Amino acid sequence: SAVISQKPSRDICQRGTSLTIQCQVDSQVTMMFWYRQQPGQSLTLIATANQGSEATYESGFVIDKFPISRPNLTFSTLTVSNLSPEDSSIYLCSVEKAADTQYFGPGTRLTVL
């Protein structure tokens, strides 16, 4: 298994600002994933982050809006830039410790006013 922590757990931000979310894992992992969960909805993959290379973004998500860092094998950050109310969501990071076995962090609940 994996223990994943995220910071902050929640935040309220003003339109036009940015929020950086941190994800820390208790063991080294190759890939980390960032998901968005809009209110009452399922999860949508934003990007996958491999240490030492550029993140791979899914269709509809761009690096300018969601820059990601992956400085080492246990840590990643996701920044949500130029915030608008439509960005209000839960943002989740996850890791894959074994094939087809994902573990999720507790999520960061973002509200944009």
Next chain:
Amino acid sequence: TQLLEQSPQFLSIQEGENLTVYCNSSSVFSSLQWYRQEPGEGPVLLVTVVTGGEVKKLKRLTFQFGDARKDSSLHITAAQPGDTGLYLCAGAIRTYKYIFGTGTRLKVLA
């Protein structure tokens, strides 16, 4: 666009009842996972099924992967209030790429 449709979307039942949640797609998945998510928390993995036709049991929960690996079901026997939550299926379409289902919100009343 690959979709995983879950049904029902919402389910409210009495304690002790049985229920089945379905997860359907037109796509073939190399594996399928089921998660339960409670408010304020991330999804927690319940099971992964890999082989077409595979059945796995986890206490009162029975998971089945369709023969063609396009669909799956989750059956709960004698539901309890602790089973309340959002149930999500997720299909692996390739290494490191998962599609999540639309979700089934279950409420079990005492």
